[in-house]
Amino acid sequence: MKLLSCVLALVLASTAHAGRFVNITIDDASPSVIYAQTPYVRCTPTSSCDPSWVAQLYNGTSSITSGAVIVPFQGTAVYVYLGVEGTSYFSIDGSIRSSATGQDYMQNGLAFGEWGLANTNHVLAILPSNFTGEIIQLDYIVYTHELPGKNVGAIVGWVVGGLAFMAVLSWLGLLLVRRRRLRRISMRGIRLRDDWTERPSLQLDSGSLPQKPKIAL
Missing domain, CATH: 1.10.287 (Helix Hairpins)
Structure with missing residues (x-):
């Protein structure tokens, strides 16, 4: 047992x-993030953005834009943290997966999450609807990658x-x-056997043994 x-x-x-999983964070200012339009405003600790607001941002930065945002990644899940004013759509590998609607792009939070993906290369697209002048403020993106075991x-x-x-x-x-x-x-x-000094010895007395009778010829 x-x-x-x-x-x-x-x-x-x-x-x-x-195998084990790791979470990787992509900041809005990362070179991995591709902006279709140059952001209107980039909030940083040294910008004109409200310091108290900047202190709440991941890495102290965010990007405000009305254009599409493209982020390639390799992993099994992805999560997007942003604020939106209007409606914004989220697609993975060209397929719309969800949307987020808000009234204030300054309200940052988890706007989209997708998991159960194959651990391969993917393309995340954040697509603001341009019909009513939607604005998004991207803070950061997290994706989960599986390391080979x-x-x-x-x-x-x-x-x-x-x-x-x-x-x-x-x-x-x-x-x-x-x-x-x-x-x-x-x-x-x-x-x-060696220590038994008084062991008896067996001796045969030939006189006491019966004698074989002699046969007279």
């Missing part, structure tokens, strides 16, 4: 480390091989203990 428990624990531990089959094989090696060592240990025990028993017999 203990051996089986060890097997299960090691296998579970190995599969748990087969070790081969699970190889890990399980290593675990099973290690357990087999441990089993062989245990068997050899038991065999060694058994041999030592038998040797101790044998040594006790030798000591008893």
Whole structure:
């Protein structure tokens, strides 16, 4: 039972480390963000934006625009944090996934989230509707990327091989203990024979043995 428990624990531990996920943040000022139009305003700690407002922004920056924003990424999920005045649409790989509507672009927050994607290259597009002069204030984007892990089959094989090696060592240990025990028993017999100084000796008296009758010819 203990051996089986060890097997299960090691296998579970190995599969748990087969792959891991990391969140990567893209700031609005990152070169990875492509703006179809130059932002009207870029809020920074040294800009004319309200300092108390800038202090609430990720990395202290944001970009205000009415044009499309394109962000390539590689991962399984993506989340967009922005403020919108009007309606803005979100698409992934050319497919509209959702929209966000607001009355004040200064109200930043989570406006869009998509998960369950393949861990491959994707293109996120933020598309303000230009019919009524929509404005967005982009703060930052977070995407989840899966790092490649070790081969699970190889890990399980290593675990099973290690357990087999441990089993062989245990068997050899038991065999060694058994041999030592038998040797101790044998040594006790030798000591008893050497120390028994008054042991009786068996002597045959030929005179007391019956004689074979002689046959007269």
